[in-house]
Amino acid sequence: MKQGLKRGLFVGRFQPYHLGHHNAIISALKEMDEVLIVVGSAKQSHSMKNPFTCGERIEMISESLKQANVYAKCFIVPIEDMNENAMWVSKVISYSPKFSEVYTNNPLVKQLFEGRGLKVNKMISNEKHIDGKIIRKKMTTGENWKEFVPKVVAEYLEKINAIERLEAILTNEEKQ
Amino acid sequence: MKQGLKRGLFVGRFQPYHLGHHNAIISALKEMDEVLIVVGSAKQSHSMKNPFTCGERIEMISESLKQANVYAKCFIVPIEDMNENAMWVSKVISYSPKFSEVYTNNPLVKQLFEGRGLKVNKMISNEKHIDGKIIRKKMTTGENWKEFVPKVVAEYLEKINAIERLEAILTNEEKQ
């Protein structure tokens, strides 16, 4: 990391990448020179909690960042889950280019990063009501969900038949 | 992947990222619209075979691509090793944005990707004699190694005291 460069870290699962994520990143880029986007639970897919593969999530994020002309200021870093919360911050540090600050509203994530001496900022977004879980649910009930995601994400999800996949996942999980 | 977009995939461990890698990527970008760079053995570090962390390798790659003004056309996708070679291609497909062609000179990687119906191209580089293993060795014997890596990589490796780390690793592995 160059002398004086400010890099902020975001963590999310991006199932899917929505306007809450997007606006918070755009907003952080006003304070930071570069932003690191950690794609958590990278190996999960095809479940109600994590329907999309890591590759599909990178596709949604990068396309949105390119549309907003900020892709060149971002890093997308997928990280597989680990079963050991006490070491998760160490994994993020080891897998990511160096960063100086963290953006999160999660009090546990805040405690864990502060425990390693990192500065943690509040994540600011005008779309606090947007939530991945709600969007995934709307996709299976026929409600409108497209207004909560960037336009390129809505197009992408249609192209990969996301609704059909979510319906099959739901049937599968209800049967278990 | 947009209609008609050509994306090529590169796989490497990038220990460190050297001019052989760099020139092959620059050269592939003449045929491809975008290039995916898979950082293999993502979780390995601090061994003679894999001295640098995933985060350090992303730093070397991205800085070199930015210097060459091609970062915006690239994806960097770290992937943890799996013990099951027969499924490795499936993991690359699941973790990466969609790609249409693969660049490799390794006959086994070629067989595995062709077995999944993907087109495989020869990787072309004017620096065939450059090899990560040789560079790592030179770093522990005091020989010149900087001429084999992009200038920003040489500077980065100095900044993180790479030589001191390699010497400690070597002592550790010889003792085992």
Added chain:
Amino acid sequence: MKQGLKRGLFVGRFQPYHLGHHNAIISALKEMDEVLIVVGSAKQSHSMKNPFTCGERIEMISESLKQANVYAKCFIVPIEDMNENAMWVSKVISYSPKFSEVYTNNPLVKQLFEGRGLKVNKMISNEKHIDGKIIRKKMTTGENWKEFVPKVVAEYLEKINAIERLEAILTNEEKQ
């Protein structure tokens, strides 16, 4: 796989192996030359969801197939779970002798296999109402469960004190 040989794949956890499974396999053997029986969640045991070990399940399946004189036309292939749904089909392909068709009524399993270009058939059984979860529950409540499994399975479960095990598991899980 010999030229022209037709092999169908079944996937189940077989906790326990019941008449729903058994009849569907017998029925598929009218269309197929051979049947592959994948024993999923192979490493799980001693939980309400998966009370029996892999070895015990192979014992129940093979004994039933031998009674029905079809063991020689079947393969029993235990597979450990993997945490990555997107790669699960690749694991089944890598662990199993070659197969040409799949039998399933699960829409997600159907999507995943079709995504790899395999033909998927509906699983036909006259005992649609038979379900492992219900059988396991009946075993802990003293209800009749033996009519839902092949006779040799009922005898086997008695011999290994299955009810006593299920009761201990239930107490253990309720306490957690």
Added chain:
Amino acid sequence: MKQGLKRGLFVGRFQPYHLGHHNAIISALKEMDEVLIVVGSAKQSHSMKNPFTCGERIEMISESLKQANVYAKCFIVPIEDMNENAMWVSKVISYSPKFSEVYTNNPLVKQLFEGRGLKVNKMISNEKHIDGKIIRKKMTTGENWKEFVPKVVAEYLEKINAIERLEAILTNEEKQ
């Protein structure tokens, strides 16, 4: 294990180490020469079920045993979970100094150890009503919990800000 030496095994997660555990161990030391304390789920932490790290749990246990002047007669053996219940007893045997008897009130644990030919005793404690789950809950609701743990444990938990951690964990898990 010296000829004639009697060693009893206890298994727990010790989240946190409470008087129910403590009194049962003190009581077993009247029948046994030495006691082995297996700290289960060793790698879990920062969840409602397992809030404390392995190191923190060893600290609570050892400090309590030292206060009671019995530390020198005990072994503390942390063991990571395994996904295979059928093999868990083998893991305990392989990780622990040799033992001759087991103390547990869990019927499944009893079955598994007896299946390997080990003698299983009932765990006796005057504090049957004490339970880790209840203590953890009390810690997040402001109820009195200190009376259920050894005094040194209460002091330790205050020092590491356990309540603040539990509150952050709870917020995190509710959001998932």
Added chain:
Amino acid sequence: MKQGLKRGLFVGRFQPYHLGHHNAIISALKEMDEVLIVVGSAKQSHSMKNPFTCGERIEMISESLKQANVYAKCFIVPIEDMNENAMWVSKVISYSPKFSEVYTNNPLVKQLFEGRGLKVNKMISNEKHIDGKIIRKKMTTGENWKEFVPKVVAEYLEKINAIERLEAILTNEEKQ
């Protein structure tokens, strides 16, 4: 296992299945009612030590057993490696139908099974000089290897282009 039924266990990696394996199994079937064939290192493939997938190995073994008219007296049980030798016997017991005796010439395997109270017999084969490692080497050097494997195995290996695979693997491993 029915009263009085004698079942013997064989362990191998079967890379490939050769006449040494085959004759020992045929010979054991003179003493045993049934034979269990554990396919070790089930998840390994595409390396010089383990070139063939689990599915390919099951294909070779089952086809040979069918030719010899003994398939119906055998079980083929693939088992993934575990990193813990002390627990490996427990894994074999948990994954396999019940068995009473073990066939092996390996002194460590003998010690581990005897440590669990199982009877261990010497494996008898007239083809002691046959060895998987030597066969794999011959396949890459153009020497005659077909005489060391059952005829159906030789045909199968030709059909899946085994030699081409082994050559690619060798190039790959030499480069590492």
Added chain:
Amino acid sequence: MKQGLKRGLFVGRFQPYHLGHHNAIISALKEMDEVLIVVGSAKQSHSMKNPFTCGERIEMISESLKQANVYAKCFIVPIEDMNENAMWVSKVISYSPKFSEVYTNNPLVKQLFEGRGLKVNKMISNEKHIDGKIIRKKMTTGENWKEFVPKVVAEYLEKINAIERLEAILTNEEKQ
């Protein structure tokens, strides 16, 4: 950790626990109030590099510490290997009671702990020439090895037939 208490950390595999380890620990206890003994590679056993199980190693260490009347000042903490060197220090921190200083002569271990801000001391032992690898070798060649380990360790290794095990392991590994 109580205010002002000094705790030093030792890491070893203890295959077997020898006088080099023992004297260094006794010597550190002159500077430290308590010593933490991390038993690395806890899950490995039955290989030439790691012949003894975790339980057997705890037995050797604790018996030696008891003979030297220092057991009550020590913690024995087994830790399973992880594949990620960059996070290994985090694992040690998470599994161990709190410690303030580290004892090691390994330059890589030194770098990793210093990178987390911990003080690292040189390990002092009068028996620098003692080495586990050499002892294990002597045990298979009939040379004298007992003089290099505490007397109770020599007796214990005889009791568990260690030499017979090492010979079986050696035969097994040579055959691979």
